[in-house]
């Protein structure tokens with residue numbers, strides 16, 4: 021095939037480093053940026069095949085999200101704006117690891133297995149974060165696309181959720197929205213302004229929000245959307261990328277894991293603040309109380325706020341739609357208890373990775389999914405959206421019902437249903453707080469988190485840890501789960517689990533217990549068990 025000749029020639033410009041093996045992880049490939057050129061070229065090829073196969077536009081986002089600035093990565097986006105389907109993650113891994121001389125035969129295998137008609141047109145859209153390496157790497161993606169005669173459109177610097185949104189808009193012929201940055205801002209800001217019109221009058225102080233942009237793409241994009249918000253939200257931006265390094269001592273991951281404010285943010289007591297991550301698909305909120313204590317409102321608190329709001333609106337509207345919340349093992353035990361026992365919503369637990377949560381949320385009329393790290397969104401089934409729209413127009417509906425249906429309609433428009441989106445989530449949270457007339461402290465008081473701790477352990481090969489039961493139990497190495505069980509028994513209200521990260525070369529340890537002292541002790545002991553039983557490298561973990 022003439023196309024394959026071109027692939028062969030071009031792939032020589034994107035050589036694979038000898039002996040390098042990579043895995044399509046939790047959210048794509050991720051490693052040090054200078055090991056990724058060949059992966060990007062090959063993902064350009066794969067996205068083109070996926071586009072031919074699905075007869076739809078496919079997205080390729082160059083980003084390593086929360087990882088350090090020197091890393092990079094790539095996320096593939098499927099037709100409905102969701103993460104690429106697992107079978108194709110497998111192809112991605114095989115293709116990324118193929119030796120240079122086998123590249124065309126691996127491509128041929130995929131084409132054969134998927135019965136791809138190579139005469140189909142292909143459309144691939146690309147985007148990138150602000151990492152210095154991202155521009156060249158996204159060129160390598162475009163090189164791959166052009167080798168197989170795919171059409172491409174490069175959106176350049178965008179947040180990951182913006183690219184997901186573009187893919188969804190393009191594949192629904194604009195029904196979801198206009199596939200431009202301007203279209204994205206207009207859709208979200210219009211819905212936000214419509215929603216906040218219904219809020220009790222707010223002072224400028226109440227409209228004020230401090231945003232930590234993680235020195236990344238989110239900071240650039242918040243500046244762009246601000247003008248569309250017509251002063252209904254007054255953003256004060258910190259870590260805007262003008263001086264600090266991406267994700268360094270700032271950003272949603274830092275704030276969540278360290279449980280402290282980002283550097284460079286001027287927090288006054290009681291002031292609402294939030295942090296984005298490196299590609300603006302995660303958000304966490306926080307504030308400092310008058311005694312100077314830091315309070316974190318993570319993905320669990322966000323899920324609770326949003327699902328309470330939606331449930332109330334659905335009740336007012338008289339719509340019988342099932343609201344469910346999807347979490348992972350990292351969800352704080354208090355949040356799960358509150359959702360199940362007080363709010364009486366169904367809660368389900370999946371493996372880490374928004375692809376798993378997204379899939380589970382699709383099973384419900386209204387599926388709210390959030391990872392504790394602040395990555396999440398809400399999905400409305402077709403039936404739910406239709407019922408809401410019908411009610412908003414129903415001449416027999418009461419004023420209260422119509423009002424609730426209108427609020428629900430605008431809420432649907434404000435949410436990026438393609439994936440978790442820090443900007444859209446932020447606007448939704450701000451709208452909910454405004455409509456309900458509650459402060460960040462009121463929101464925080466809905467339930468109290470159990471003290472918790474997350475740690476990382478370096479091991480020689482993190483694949484020695486295998487897990488089951490939505491990652492809550494370790495199956496290998498032998499004896500590790502028994503050790504964890506014995507340690508957990510020593511503490512009250514305790515829980516702990518370990519799992520290999522799919523984005524960093526570490527094993528993650530999570531623990532919760534009745535007091536901070538207990539949980540710090542438990543997390544440390546579990547880390548030691550990992551270090552000793554799973555081949556720890558470097559220094560033994562020290563007590564906190």
Ligand code: G16
Pocket residue numbers: 046047084085086087297301302372373374375391393395520521522523524528
């Ligand atoms: C990615 C995924 C998230 C996941 C996180 C950490 O986030 O999209 O779903 O929670 O990685 O994954 P792991 O614990 O496997 O390293 P991001 O924001 O880095 O793309």
